[in-house]
Amino acid sequence: MKKMITFIGGGTITRHILSGLHKARPQSYSRIWVVDPDSKARSRQTKRTTQTILDKPNKCIVDSDIVVLATKPQSFGNVIDSLTQIGHDIKASKRDVCVISFMAGVSIATIKRSIPWSKSIVRAMPNLCSASRMGTTVWFSDSLDIVATENVTMLFKSFGDSIEVSSEEELTTATALSGAGPAYVSRMISA
Secondary structure, eight states: OOEEEEEEOOSHHHHHHHHHHHHHOGGGEEEEEEEOSOHHHHHHHTTOSSEEEESSOOHHHHHOSEEEEOSOGGGHHHHHHHHHHHHHHHHHHTOOOEEEEOOTTOOHHHHHHHOTTOSOEEEEEOOGGGGGTOEEEEEEOSSOOHHHHHHHHHHHHTTEEEEEOSSHHHHHHHHHHHSHHHHHHHHHHHO
16 A cells, blocks of 8 residues: 655755655655745755645645654754644544654654654654665664554665664664764864
């Protein structure tokens, strides 16, 4: 069965993931939505014809199987504010929308408190190699059932490898080792 997915945030990581996703499994998703209030981010996303670009969340999120929070951590409060009414609609529909957060430093506990309408919360850290389907996404969840785990794994594998870790601490360590840490050291050595 095809899934619907909504990305909140249309920045670099979303563009790279969508590029990999469109190369790998465009037929797996019946609809892909991208929500971003920034008109520049929306215009960069319009190159893809298989997704719909929105300036704010709407009913698409209620119908989505997966919502990906792909914004900067400092935008978390604004994202939560924009999802409040939609959250009431999701709760009323009795659907469990899986929420995947790519926001570094925002814990699962914080997300659960802020998004009480989802029982399936995932923290993940993809990397920019996702565009060429060579990325590795490290992820953690303490609340997924079998179906949600399959959906999350299918999504991550569509743009690279997927490694599930057993704690948020391991996710933090993996992020430091594969993300900005090595890039910073490389830059320092180059200088």
